[in-house]
Amino acid sequence: MKLPPDFEEIEIGQCLGSYDYRLTPSRILRHIEAAEDNHPWYGQTSPFGGAFVSPAVCANDMFMLPGFLRDIYGQAADGALTNRATFFHTKTELDFLTPARPNKIIRVSGKVVNKYVKRERCWVVLESLSVDEDGKEILRNRSTLSWLAQEQEGDKK
């Protein structure tokens, strides 16, 4: 089944919800290993006083927003995160604001900031902000997603 997200129901300004997670050592290590990023500042010392986390560790935060998973990605009723539609992530704009620290809780929130149809494709622009438990803004992400404007033959809602 290859269904496009329900573009008509997506509204500019629509809140995508929020969620929290902790930057645990295991989470940080998983990112370091996956990204093969072994910068020495991620250990014990850095110019910022103590260890900090790779700026890009929060770059994927947007894509776990509950509203994104439900309305854009199409999370299944059983929670399975399988592709529901052939949308493409076409652009990302990241602002690295403050170094994130290990074991801090990060709160992620986001919204839809634009949507349009161009060249027979649907486009949505989303923004998210990752903030630590001390209120420090860590990363801002503005991403553009695109998918075909027409459902594929044989698809059903």
Add this chain to the structure above:
Amino acid sequence: MTQAGKKLDVAYEIPSLSKMVTLEVSRAYSGWPEIRNIHTDKEIAHSFGFPSVVAQGMLGAEYLSQMCMHFFGEAWVKGGKLSVNFIGVIFPPQRVTAKGIVREKMAEGNSMRVVLDVWLENEQGKKVQVGSASGLL
């Protein structure tokens, strides 16, 4: 001192960063086994017409960020900006290389923002991601 402290000439090509994107790398980055999608699951990728899994665009952005981290250092962590267009697809296994060139420098308050043209090339030299990056020195 970071590399940016030494080389700020326009048209200077910063040190590149090469990575091998394998199926395992794509899966690890995109949350396998909890997450099954075109970035982690071969069958799902095939069902959407792809010959194999598609490495997440953000993985390429991750590599560009790493390259900039090595170049800018502190200036990347606080005040860094990355804007990337995902213009091509990375099918593992594929080696990709992040590259960048100093494009301009501009005053920003009491600091200087150094702007790079950045891109990610595949093994064939084709650009799969293009954009800009800047650090605040």
